[in-house]
Amino acid sequence: MAERRRQILGNFLSPEICKELEFIHKSCCTVGYRPNVFSTTLSHLIATNSSHLIMPFVPIREMLKEKVEEYFGCEYELFVEFTGLISWCKGASIGWHSDDNREHLKQRDFSAVCYLNNYGVDFHGGLFHFQDGEPSTIAPMAGDVVLYTADDRNTHSVSEISEGERITLALWFSRDASHDEDAKLLKYLSSYSLSSQIGSIASCIPMLASSNMYWFPPEEASSFQTGFNICSARLYVLGFDVCFPDISDKECQLAARDSSSKILKLLEEPLCLTRGDELLSREFFNILHALQVVQFYCWKVLESEQVERSGPSIAVVSLSELQREKISCLKAVLLKDLRLAETTVGRADCRSLLRPFDFDRLSFCSLVSDWEAYTFKLRSELVMSLPYWRTHQSIFCVANLH
Numbered sequence: 001m002a003e004r005r006r007q008i009l010g011n012f013l014s015p016e017i018c019k020e021l022e023f024i025h026k027s028c029c030t031v032g033y034r035p036n037v038f039s040t041t042l043s044h045l046i047a048t049n050s051s052h053l054i055m056p057f058v059p060i061r062e063m064l065k066e067k068v069e070e071y072f073g074c075e076y077e078l079f080v081e082f083t084g085l086i087s088w089c090k091g092a093s094i095g096w097h098s099d100d101n102r103e104h105l106k107q108r109d110f111s112a113v114c115y116l117n118n119y120g121v122d123f124h125g126g127l128f129h130f131q132d133g134e135p136s137t138i139a140p141m142a143g144d145v146v147l148y149t150a151d152d153r154n155t156h157s158v159s160e161i162s163e164g165e166r167i168t169l170a171l172w173f174s175r176d177a178s179h180d181e182d183a184k185l186l187k188y189l190s191s192y193s194l195s196s197q198i199g200s201i202a203s204c205i206p207m208l209a210s211s212n213m214y215w216f217p218p219e220e221a222s223s224f225q226t227g228f229n230i231c232s233a234r235l236y237v238l239g240f241d242v243c244f245p246d247i248s249d250k251e252c253q254l255a256a257r258d259s260s261s262k263i264l265k266l267l268e269e270p271l272c273l274t275r276g277d278e279l280l281s282r283e284f285f286n287i288l289h290a291l292q293v294v295q296f297y298c299w300k301v302l303e304s305e306q307v308e309r310s311g312p313s314i315a316v317v318s319l320s321e322l323q324r325e326k327i328s329c330l331k332a333v334l335l336k337d338l339r340l341a342e343t344t345v346g347r348a349d350c351r352s353l354l355r356p357f358d359f360d361r362l363s364f365c366s367l368v369s370d371w372e373a374y375t376f377k378l379r380s381e382l383v384m385s386l387p388y389w390r391t392h393q394s395i396f397c398v399a400n401l402h
């Protein structure tokens with residue numbers, strides 16, 4: 001039998017799960033490990049009070065582990081070494097390499113890369129190439145997965161992204177139990193309190209990691225003099241600005257002059273969103289909360305393009321001159337380099353995905369309740385699975401407990 005070194009699984013993930021993972025990434029990511037790359041790891045989700053968002057990953061990890069064991073005929077048990085959502089923006093690329101090519105990566109035996117969006121539509125560039133053998137080139141398409149051995153039989157590269165954002169779910173598998181990601185995750189899960197899980201939505205509000213993890217490019221994060229805050233940028237490309245109801249004029253002017261990390265502390269404070277000249281009358285706990293609700297809205301709006309939704313509309317009030325000044329003052333701090341923000345996290349084909357028409361047509365209010373219901377559902381699934389995972393010392397079980 002010919003040696004098995006790689007396999008392509010077409011349409012392995014459904015379009016729905018691809019969209020759900022994109023939603024999670026766009027609401028939770030931080031700057032990544034390479035230039036122009038963002039990432040969302042499972043331990044990061046746990047550390048930022050979003051442990052319930054690991055639930056959609058659980059069955060995918062299980063299915064992929066089985067596929068890898070089966071295809072490569074593993075007669076030993078495999079462990080997931082790493083799971084993460086990774087996006088590559090304009091300018092990102094990687095030259096020829098194998099995934100175990102560093103001393104600290106030697107435990108990696110197999111790789112799985114799941115594509116979550118489409119080459120030529122959501123991004124340009126970003127083709128995957130194997131140095132030898134077939135297939136030699138892969139154009140990423142949402143739902144497709146490539147499995148390969150992590151050694152030098154699979155030297156590969158990714159060409160530079162020229163536009164848009166290319167999103168993947170990447171997993172590495174190891175034979176070495178000491179690199180089992182599950183053990184780490186279970187440890188984190190037990191150190192983060194889940195005691196207030198049922199009841200208030202406040203217990204599921206994402207908490208920010210340190211501000212420099214949300215500053216792009218990361219080299220600028222020590223001074224915050226150029227570049228942009230990722231959360232503000234993701235809101236901005238969808239047509240939203242942020243407005244802090246409690247901030248005084250003075251604080252605002254201070255913010256514009258002094259770009260210290262102290263100012264970014266503001267993003268942990270309650271805030272409202274604005275669209276054009278209108279203030280949406282709904283307060284969010286912090287910027288990540290606002291971003292998560294907006295990203296959820298985008299996910300659902302696009303899913304139900306034709307569906308007319310009913311329910312109350314969100315109330316809006318016109319912005320006063322003073323509020324407008326404050327907003328632009330803060331924008332100058334959070335989005336210093338607007339062009340860079342647009343080319344990095346904007347869509348390849350249009351500046352704003354949520355045109356005013358789309359936004360008005362659907363009721364933002366009812367989507368906010370849908371977001372709460374979604375969050376509660378995942379939270380209760382997590383709470384039900386935890387004792388089972390703890391007994392089995394692994395989150396690697398699709399617990400049909402529900």
Ligand SMILES: O=C(O)CCC(=O)C(=O)O
Nearest residue numbers: 094099113128156158168
């Ligand atoms: O995203 C891809 O297609 C592959 C990425 C890659 O080669 C890596 O992260 O090692």
Ligand SMILES: [Fe+2]
Nearest residue numbers: 097098099156
């Ligand atoms: Fe790689």
